[in-house]
Amino acid sequence: MKRHFITEFALFGLASLTLYSFVVVGSSCIAERDKELAARSPLEAAQDQCYSKRAGSRPACWSEGDWEAYCQRVQCKEGK
Numbered sequence: 580m581k582r583h584f585i586t587e588f589a590l591f592g593l594a595s596l597t598l599y600s601f602v603v604v605g606s607s608c609i610a611e612r613d614k615e616l617a618a619r620s621p622l623e624a625a626q627d628q629c630y631s632k633r634a635g636s637r638p639a640c641w642s643e644g645d646w647e648a649y650c651q652r653v654q655c656k657e658g659k
């Protein structure tokens with residue numbers, strides 16, 4: 580059975596180029612959306628990044644209850 584290395588190499592290159600273009604176009608579209616969102620509403624843009632527990636530790640991701648607990652603790656420390 581004869582192997583067609585040139586054909587296999589061309590197909591691999593085409594598949595790699597296609598995958599690379601999806602990654603480049605996809606990331607540029609996401610970056611453009613993030614810029615538009617940040618221009619419209621900085622707070623909403625910051626809250627858009629609240630998708631993980633680690634990101635939830637940022638003040639932009641806090642709920643009203645989080646802010647109340649924070650303010651109570653800060654007031655207690657300032658009073659001492």
